[in-house]
Amino acid sequence: MSEFDLIQQIRSASLPSQPGTVLGIGDDAAVLRPPPGYDLVSCVDTLVAGVHYPGNTAAADIGYKSLAVNLSDLAAMGAQPLWATLALTLDSHDPAWIRDFLTGFAAAAQPFDVDLVGGDTTQGPQVITVQAMGAVPPGEALCRTGAQAGDRVVVTGTIGDAALALHQLQCGEPVDEYLLGRLNRPSARVSAGLQVRNLVTSAIDISDGFVQDLKHVLKASNVGAKVQMDAMPASEPMIRAAAINQQHLQLTGGDDYELCLTVPQNHIDEVLTRLDAVGCGGQVVGEILAQPGICIESSTGELTELGSLAGYEHF
Numbered sequence: 001m002s003e004f005d006l007i008q009q010i011r012s013a014s015l016p017s018q019p020g021t022v023l024g025i026g027d028d029a030a031v032l033r034p035p036p037g038y039d040l041v042s043c044v045d046t047l048v049a050g051v052h053y054p055g056n057t058a059a060a061d062i063g064y065k066s067l068a069v070n071l072s073d074l075a076a077m078g079a080q081p082l083w084a085t086l087a088l089t090l091d092s093h094d095p096a097w098i099r100d101f102l103t104g105f106a107a108a109a110q111p112f113d114v115d116l117v118g119g120d121t122t123q124g125p126q127v128i129t130v131q132a133m134g135a136v137p138p139g140e141a142l143c144r145t146g147a148q149a150g151d152r153v154v155v156t157g158t159i160g161d162a163a164l165a166l167h168q169l170q171c172g173e174p175v176d177e178y179l180l181g182r183l184n185r186p187s188a189r190v191s192a193g194l195q196v197r198n199l200v201t202s203a204i205d206i207s208d209g210f211v212q213d214l215k216h217v218l219k220a221s222n223v224g225a226k227v228q229m230d231a232m233p234a235s236e237p238m239i240r241a242a243a244i245n246q247q248h249l250q251l252t253g254g255d256d257y258e259l260c261l262t263v264p265q266n267h268i269d270e271v272l273t274r275l276d277a278v279g280c281g282g283q284v285v286g287e288i289l290a291q292p293g294i295c296i297e298s299s300t301g302e303l304t305e306l307g308s309l310a311g312y313e314h315f
């Protein structure tokens with residue numbers, strides 16, 4: 001299979017549906033027209049085999065996740081996804097692998113009508129880079145810089161599921177199907193981001209672990225936070241697993257792709273109602289403090305000061 005056959009295979013599997021796709025795959029570059037008056041929002045993420053996913057992950061799951069992690073970044077900006085590009089580096093041109101990869105990619109794209117409008121194809125050790133683009137009204141993008149003392153910290157969905165799945169995989173334990181789905185097919189919280197756009201002071205998606213990602217918001221906003229461990233939402237399989245390391249998984253485990261929002265108290269009810277309405281739900285897990293640093297309150301009421309913003313690894 002030649003590079004050109006491969007591009008043709010990708011092109012036939014990616015018919016555009018966005019009115020703003022003036023020119024998609026096939027020329028030297030794509031021509032894209034954002035909705036009039038909107039700002040363009042762009043992000044890119046690379047997945048490396050063996051680093052970002054276990055080497056034996058199914059092609060369809062890799063395809064799904066490579067787009068979903070980018071849609072999650074758009075969600076965390078409060079942007080409406082529109083387009084993606086795909087840079088594929090593959091060790092071999094295996095048509096069945098590409099077909100399955102594209103099926104997964106399309107499954108992540110379809111709920112939001114994201115058009116695949118271009119990319120690049122090269123040979124080498126497997127690396128997948130996806131760029132996603134979306135649109136937001138001027139001044140309405142959700143940044144990391146707006147958290148204010150007194151805001152509540154809210155997370156969507158449940159936390160720690162992907163890390164527990166990875167833990168089970170790595171220990172050779174039987175892996176819970178639901179948790180494996182959370183690891184391989186994360187739901188980008190796009191509707192949640194759009195729904196809370198004018199009600200929250202900051203947003204970030206939880207890709208590197210709750211504490212790690214919250215720290216980015218705290219640093220950017222120059223504030224601190226207190227987090228209640230017993231408020232941290234856990235899925236049924238997480239509770240059933242009764243892992244002794246649940247707290248660790250929930251605080252440090254990455255790959256959940258839930259949103260972490262800071263919400264002024266007077267908007268809390270509305271935000272929680274809207275998060276319920278879009279299906280992911282939301283949970284208040286803490287409060288923003290003027291004093292920098294993170295303080296974790298355990299389920300037994302014990303307080304652990306995480307101290308310096310860089311110090312979490314030693315916890």
Ligand code: ADP
Pocket residue numbers: 007010024025026027028029030085086087088116117118119120121
């Ligand atoms: P050029 O050599 O001009 O960069 P290419 O042969 O790399 O052109 O690409 C031809 C067309 O196919 C372009 O529109 C490009 O965006 C698209 N394309 C190439 N690889 C991919 C891919 N992996 N996914 C989507 N589109 C791709």
Ligand code: MG
Pocket residue numbers: 119120121
């Ligand atoms: Mg090219």
